Amino acid sequence: MAMPRCCTSLRTLSVRSSAALRVTSLLLLAAGWTACASPARGIVSSPPGFGGFPTRSSDAELWAEAVLYTDHADRLGADLAGARVLPVALRVGTITAPPNAEERFALRPETLDARLFLQDGTVLEWTRPDAVPARGRVRNAATNRGLALSLVPTWENAEEGFLFFTLPPGVDVKSHYALTARNGVYREVDLNHSLLCFRVETPEGTREIKVGVRAEAYGGSR
Amino acid sequence: MRRFLPSTLALAVALSGALASCASVPPLEDDALGFVVPNIADESRRESAVFRLENVLVSTQTDPESHAFQRFWASYLLAELHSAAASAPFLTEPPPASALVYASSGATPSRTAHLVAAIDHASRARHLFPRIANRPVPAELESLTTEDVQANLDLLVATGLARLGFQTEGGTILANAPKLLDPDQCRTELARLALREDLVPWVFVLASDTLRKTDELRAYRFAVIAIESGALPAETVERLETWILTGASVQFVCPRSQTAYLPGQRKSPISGVAHRDYVAVPRR
Numbered sequence: 001m002a003m004p005r006c007c008t009s010l011r012t013l014s015v016r017s018s019a020a021l022r023v024t025s026l027l028l029l030a031a032g033w034t035a036c037a038s039p040a041r042g043i044v045s046s047p048p049g050f051g052g053f054p055t056r057s058s059d060a061e062l063w064a065e066a067v068l069y070t071d072h073a074d075r076l077g078a079d080l081a082g083a084r085v086l087p088v089a090l091r092v093g094t095i096t097a098p099p100n101a102e103e104r105f106a107l108r109p110e111t112l113d114a115r116l117f118l119q120d121g122t123v124l125e126w127t128r129p130d131a132v133p134a135r136g137r138v139r140n141a142a143t144n145r146g147l148a149l150s151l152v153p154t155w156e157n158a159e160e161g162f163l164f165f166t167l168p169p170g171v172d173v174k175s176h177y178a179l180t181a182r183n184g185v186y187r188e189v190d191l192n193h194s195l196l197c198f199r200v201e202t203p204e205g206t207r208e209i210k211v212g213v214r215a216e217a218y219g220g221s222r
Numbered sequence: 223m224r225r226f227l228p229s230t231l232a233l234a235v236a237l238s239g240a241l242a243s244c245a246s247v248p249p250l251e252d253d254a255l256g257f258v259v260p261n262i263a264d265e266s267r268r269e270s271a272v273f274r275l276e277n278v279l280v281s282t283q284t285d286p287e288s289h290a291f292q293r294f295w296a297s298y299l300l301a302e303l304h305s306a307a308a309s310a311p312f313l314t315e316p317p318p319a320s321a322l323v324y325a326s327s328g329a330t331p332s333r334t335a336h337l338v339a340a341i342d343h344a345s346r347a348r349h350l351f352p353r354i355a356n357r358p359v360p361a362e363l364e365s366l367t368t369e370d371v372q373a374n375l376d377l378l379v380a381t382g383l384a385r386l387g388f389q390t391e392g393g394t395i396l397a398n399a400p401k402l403l404d405p406d407q408c409r410t411e412l413a414r415l416a417l418r419e420d421l422v423p424w425v426f427v428l429a430s431d432t433l434r435k436t437d438e439l440r441a442y443r444f445a446v447i448a449i450e451s452g453a454l455p456a457e458t459v460e461r462l463e464t465w466i467l468t469g470a471s472v473q474f475v476c477p478r479s480q481t482a483y484l485p486g487q488r489k490s491p492i493s494g495v496a497h498r499d500y501v502a503v504p505r506r
Contacts, residue, residue, distance in 0.1 A: 042280040042281070042283055042284075043280065043283060044276060044279045044280055044283065045283065047297075047342060047343075047345045047346030047349055048346075048349050050341070050342065050345035050346075050349075053338075053341075053383075053386070053388065054383075054388050054390075054391050058386065058387030058388055059387075060461075109319075110319055111319065112319070113318045113319055115315055115316070115334070117315075117334055117335055117338045118338075119338060119339070119341075119342040120338075120339055120342060121304070121313045121332070121335035121336060121338055121339035121342075122335075123313075123314070123315040123316065123332060123335055125315075125316040183273050183276070185273075185276045185277070185280055193342065195334070195338055195386070197334060208387075210334075210386055210387050210388070
């Protein structure tokens with residue numbers, strides 16, 4: 001069985017340069033907050049020299065890839081920023097070939113327990129697509145493009161779907177950066193350095209899968 | 223971005239710093255830390271220690287060049303604090319969905335959040351290390367040498383990745399530490415580095431994983447030492463035993479009785495030879 005073609009199907013675009021203006025506004029917003037909030041201290045910036053967590057899953061039988069599309073509105077057909085939701089695309093499939101491999105694992109909403117860990121330890125909680133706080137086109141985009149929670153197919157047959165993470169108070173996102181606030185300390189974090197965790201049902205119980213997130217701009221082709 | 227971000231960051235942080243004047247600290251020209259070194263082992267004060275050290279990073283953000291020494295040590299200690307706190311977390315995450323069925327429980331302690339934060343801070347410290355490599359270790363931390371500090375940072379990242387389930391990536395960091403890949407020298411070297419005791423079995427796991435492709439007998443010995451520590455999660459032990467029993471290209475047997483490795487045992491039931499003294503033979 002062929003190994004997944006990690007990082008080859010989408011060409012990573014120059015998201016960093018296009019994000020610069022967004023970061024400016026984000027940081028200036030933080031400065032404004034600093035003036036208004038109490039206690040207020042300032043910003044700890046993202047450490048350079050950290051490549052992020054491995055973008056292959058931590059599991060030997062399941063392969064997973066998690067992508068944060070910095071211009072997700074193009075891909076989803078709606079901008080979820082207003083709903084204070086961060087969409088992360090996930091593709092999960094089996095990479096071993098025991099008999100009935102595609103029937104051994106399942107993703108279920110009751111046991112998924114998806115979490116997005118930002119690099120400073122801030123945790124974003126998964127919300128079901130039908131619970132995304134929005135209406136009309138945005139709600140439809142969430143429900144139509146949410147990750148299929150069912151039996152896990154083989155990697156070749158696996159399709160990408162979105163997990164939606166609620167932005168708690170004190171967390172804001174622009175492009176592939178987020179600004180978090182804890183104890184009055186604002187941190188600029190790079191979403192490329194985030195870790196996605198979720199659970200898969202197996203015949204022996206649930207198993208936690210971890211995979212590093214990579215940010216990409218959606219180039220319009222795949 | 224690299225050309226643009228520093229200026230925008232500097233602008234925002236300068237504005238932020240000006241507005242929050244209480245955050246500013248004068249540059250420290252000498253090798254003084256300017257803050258109290260926390261006792262990593264004091265579980266009850268880890269959260270407040272993290273709070274204080276994060277303030278050091280914030281208050282030195284406006285002039286990081288002058289404060290590289292303070293920023294390095296604050297990051298190093300933050301990495302140590304979060305790594306230790308992963309065993310007794312104060313950061314939280316939402317409760318698992320299954321818990322909500324039985325009770326409306328609140329947030330639960332998050333080991334993963336601490337490990338992620340530990341790797342983040344250790345990465346900052348590793349980035350800053352070349353700037354402080356020629357400067358003396360602060361008096362408060364004089365039991366360490368500069369080389370020890372660098373090795374400890376590597377181990378904090380490597381064991382952090384291993385504890386998250388990324389053993390392969392953690393092992394890559396270990397590959398440049400020959401003493402840690404020798405079963406006869408590893409424990410002595412870890413004691414010299416004063417690595418926290420709860421991290422030691424994870425180094426054995428990483429060493430085992432790293433050696434699998436080059437020296438299966440040494441990989442086996444590290445796996446046995448790791449398993450016998452009794453301090454690893456069940457899934458990690460299972461993964462190591464699966465490799466011993468079916469993953470290795472050779473079989474590990476008692477040199478006297480030829481009995482194979484038995485999970486759950488520490489020695490051959492026939493000869494009494496310890497598992498760690500088994501030898502490798504062609505798989506039958």
